[in-house]
Amino acid sequence: MATWQLGGLQSLAPQNTNAPNAGVPQPMQYQQQPNVGLMALQGIGGVIDANKQYNSAQQLKDYQARLGSAVANNDRAGVQQLMAQYPQFMADSQKQMGFIDAQQNRQTAEAAMNLRLASQTGDPLVMQKAIQQANPVLQRFGLPAEEVYQSWQNDPQGFNRTTDLIHLHADPNSYFAVQDKQQGQGIAQQNANTSAFNAQVNASQGDRRLDLDQYKAQTDNQLRTREMALQARLGRARNDIEREKLTAELGTVQQAKMEKQNDKINTVAGNIDSLNSALGVGHELAGIVGQHPTAVTRSQNYNPLTGGLGFLPNMAEDTRTLSAKADEYNLKVALPTLKATFGGNPTEGERKALLQSVNGMKNATSNDAFLRELNKSQEVIVRMQKRQIAGLGIPVTKSQDEATDTKMLLQDSSLIKDYVTAHGYLPESYYQAKLMGGY
Known part of the structure; x- marks a missing residue:
């Protein structure tokens, strides 16, 4: 087509023994015509030698230039006017190009139209399929599929112009029908014509x-x-x-x-949100115990004087608050751990350590014992965050201002994903701030 000749093709005329034996100029010879844009249609160039009755070669050059311009600009009226003004040029060009068999003409026109539609998608896979489907027609023209594909890659606009010209000369009625549809005179049918290629695009994407x-x-x-x-x-x-x-x-x-890496990062970022939620509840729980030194022993119905039962649990406000917050912590740590959903799948060691700490908190008979087990569980949560971030395999790039970074991360947790992606870790000061209840 438009640049196929640049690949060394010697003739676009199909190998049709029924075609007239009029001379067809060589590709580069035809290319020298000023502003022609019809290098693929070498049969038109041959009209100069085959039709001595025309006034001059300049008349043919003018026809070629004007026809190429009209086709390139989708000027339907201009093309029709030229065909009416120079009917001999169109008829003889069709003969010299081998367009004398009605069935083959329709096949050629359809192939040119489909190549044009495929080109409009800009999709290499769709274009390859269209070239494969048009191969019987291309073979008649002696055009290797590889060179057709290269011409489309090298000059899509020239490719489109040439397919239009081939379509025009193979079947003018079909060409003008497509032009009508493109100009809004038959949008529904135009959509029907292009639906096959839209389906190919969708199938390709699928x-x-x-x-x-x-x-x-x-x-x-x-x-x-x-x-x-x-x-x-x-x-x-x-x-x-x-x-x-x-x-x-x-x-x-x-x-x-x-x-896949982005999915992993998203998963880890989501896990960190869950882990940080558990850290926040743990900090609140520690605050309750610190403010009410006897809350743990009373909530356990434990009498420190006798070493046994004696106090009625959950009668005071502080013991009820402690019990409610401990239940919330269990919901955010213990149960998810048992279901292997806590911050992503924990390791067996992490699961065991968390359950031991949660059970230790339930059985603690003093504030110190309760806080000791609570701190253990909090430390496991931080280790889980570090392990999951390290598992992403992102090279660690240390920040030069972790203090500022930590403040930024605490103020906007949505930045955690970007920070981990860029640095491959979270600052230690960030973890310590979360343990202390930083938000």
Whole structure:
């Protein structure tokens, strides 16, 4: 098409023994016509030699230039006027290009239209499918699929102009019908004509999403191995189509790696929110115990004088408050731990340590014992945060101003994800602030 000749093609005329044997100029010879834009339609150039009855070659050049401009500008009226003004040029061009068989003409027109529609999507995969479908027509023109694809990549606008010109010469009625639809005279039918390619685009996107999800299901090592294998094959690719396919798959693998890592970061950021919520309740619980030195013993119905039962539990406001806050802490720590949902799956050691601490708090008979077990559970929660962040594999890049960073993170927890992504850790001062009830 428009730049196919640049790839060394010798003729766009189809190998049709029924076509007249009029001379067809070589591609670069035709390209020298000023502002022609019709390099693919070499049959038009041959009209100069085949039709001596025209006044001059300049008349043909003018026709070619004006026709190319009208087609490029989607000027339906202009094209019709030229065809009416120079009917001999159009008829002889069709003959020299081999457009003498009605069935083949329709196939050629349909192939040109479909290539044009595929080009408009800008999707390489859709374009490859369209070229594959048009291959029988391309073979009649002696056009390798690889060179057609290259011409589209190198000059999409020229490609579109040439497909329009081929469509026009193969089947003018079909060409003008499409122009009518593009100008709003038949939008519904135009949508019907393009629906097949829209479906291809949607199917292509769906296939890519499916491929992406399948890659995301693989382990990190499997993805790295596949990425290296594709990069090696890309370096040995034999042509642009193979290179395009490998590049597309490589992009899918790399996107899968990126999305998978981003999913992990989102999960860890969500876990940190849950863990910080538990830390906050723990700090409140410690404050209640600190303000009411006998609350723990009374809430346990424990008499420190006799070493046994003696006090009625939960009769005072402080013991009721302590009991309610302890229940809330259990809901945020103990039960999620048993269900393996606490801040993401805890390790077996973390689960065991948390349950021991929570049980120790339930059985504590003094404030000191209660706070000791509470602090143990809080420290486990902090270790879980650090472990999960380290598990992301993000290289640690130390901040130069952790004090300011900590204030910023405490004021806006939504920044945690970005901070972890950028630095691969959270400042120790941030953890200590959360243990002390920082928000």
